[in-house]
Amino acid sequence: MIRRMDSGFVVRALGALAHESRLAIFRALVVSGPPGMAAGRISSKLRIAPSSLSFHLKDLAHAGLVQSRQEGRFIFYSANFDAMNGLLGFLTENCCEGSACAPRASRSTRHGGKS
Amino acid sequence: MIRRMDSGFVVRALGALAHESRLAIFRALVVSGPPGMAAGRISSKLRIAPSSLSFHLKDLAHAGLVQSRQEGRFIFYSANFDAMNGLLGFLTENCCEGSACAPRASRSTRHGGKS
């Protein structure tokens, strides 16, 4: 499911990560790998009130950065590595081509239309 | 001058980029390279009201993602590639280590299937 990298998705994903709690949640999910972590465990581990956590997880999920699966009474959340990879690719290509950022990669002179 | 990559900076930088106008501004500055662009030119090019633009540029500057220099009556803004590089490095290292994300070494040399 290769997600088209329009600026709408990028803005949403950046916004989702642009919050102390959500960045911490995402980092914890990255560390926990594909199996992910149950919501309750994230809540106790990061000391975030359940309802706040739910709010933030919903935001991350809506941005496409995390996904969930139910397992018994638990809901496991896990990082969407493809989405993060896509975001990083976009930032590298679109926000880093002018100078030292990219190691001498595409010097694309074509910037047709806004996405 | 190497900036410490604490989550405070990261959250601020992500937040600065997490807005349609600011992302567009930053992308334009990246394309314009080290010389950057005068505020008025950004304003007319992106159709952003001067006072709004000022507000957003201040946010980007405060996040360390852009810098300004005065040249006569004009104020030129330019992207801070080091900061962007640092942000990308943080994201790659801290938010992508669990699975398929970037192979670190060859990141950004080529990304198949952009928009």
Next chain:
DNA sequence: ACTATATTTCAATAATTCTTGAAGTATGGA
């Protein structure tokens, strides 16, 4: 000094996001 240009700051408002207790939904076990 005066005028025009370039940009920022102010101020008031509008819009969005965050937080959390309480109530609601869902699952599993006795």
Next chain:
DNA sequence: TCCATACTTCAAGAATTATTGAAATATAGT
């Protein structure tokens, strides 16, 4: 069924962020 656990949604206020006209600041040229 009843109860406990796991998690989400609701609601309403608090906090933050965004927008923009008008006023202010700064530089350049005359």
